[in-house]
Amino acid sequence: MFTPEDTQQLTLFPLTDHQAPLPDYQVRESARARHVSLKISYQGTLEVVIPIGFDPQGIPDILEQRRGWIAKTLKRIEKQRDTLPPEHTAEKPPSLELRSRGETWQVLYKQVRGATVALTQSNPQELTLRGSIEDAEACRVLLRNWLQRKARVELSPWLQTLSQKCDLAYSRLTVRGQTSRWGSCSSHQSISLNYKLLFLPPPLVEYVLIHELCHTVHMNHSKAFWQLVKQYCPTYNQAKTDLKQAWQYVPGWVDA
Numbered sequence: 001m002f003t004p005e006d007t008q009q010l011t012l013f014p015l016t017d018h019q020a021p022l023p024d025y026q027v028r029e030s031a032r033a034r035h036v037s038l039k040i041s042y043q044g045t046l047e048v049v050i051p052i053g054f055d056p057q058g059i060p061d062i063l064e065q066r067r068g069w070i071a072k073t074l075k076r077i078e079k080q081r082d083t084l085p086p087e088h089t090a091e092k093p094p095s096l097e098l099r100s101r102g103e104t105w106q107v108l109y110k111q112v113r114g115a116t117v118a119l120t121q122s123n124p125q126e127l128t129l130r131g132s133i134e135d136a137e138a139c140r141v142l143l144r145n146w147l148q149r150k151a152r153v154e155l156s157p158w159l160q161t162l163s164q165k166c167d168l169a170y171s172r173l174t175v176r177g178q179t180s181r182w183g184s185c186s187s188h189q190s191i192s193l194n195y196k197l198l199f200l201p202p203p204l205v206e207y208v209l210i211h212e213l214c215h216t217v218h219m220n221h222s223k224a225f226w227q228l229v230k231q232y233c234p235t236y237n238q239a240k241t242d243l244k245q246a247w248q249y250v251p252g253w254v255d256a
Helices: 003-014 054-065 067-082 136-166 194-201 202-215 223-233 236-243
Strands: 025-031 037-040 046-051 095-098 105-110 118-123 126-131 172-176 183-185 188-195
Touching: 025 054, 025 067, 037 067, 046 054, 054 067, 095 136, 095 194, 105 136, 105 188, 118 136, 118 183, 126 136, 136 172, 136 194, 136 202, 136 223, 183 202, 194 202, 202 223, 223 236
Parallel strands: 025 046, 105 126, 172 188
Antiparallel strands: 037 046, 095 105, 118 126, 183 188
């Protein structure tokens, strides 16, 4: 049993980053990966990307070696999230700031007891949720579904325009809600985009779209790939840097 003195001793000697417990993680196989890499989303989700054929039993040792980096990164993300505005952490957001389109949508909530929550567009750039709105998760599900539909409407013509401009063809587009990737391109030239791109500034969205279109030619991150990206996005280096911090634009409730 701990005495008060024991408790004081524990606070005087906190765990270092290299002693911090490891978080849960997701594993993703990638045909493009040449080595194991770790990715931590702005929501604090740890993803382990492994090459095809890599033995997953080797993952714990790698995480142990990177324990300090993982802890420092999670601390940095937590500090950044503490500075976010209230609408980013609200269970039921009052508005949606879609920077990619220069739009701010107001979200209204109308209580109708006993009724299933439903979402409608009540006015231009205004959404209304009616029903048992005390069910915050039901409200969030409807808003996520709306964002996914909105993203398909906005991103599909954007991608088509860039495809024609760059002369880089793709086979199909899907829009999903990935937790750690903004987009991906399969070996069949099928592009998948994250609906959360709607929250990002236009230059970052355009970079992601060009990045995935270039993967229809190079299914890797070789020198030739980056040369192709630079051809259509000369400022890609700055975009790469900015994209690492771009999760701060995405409200926390989207992945809650």
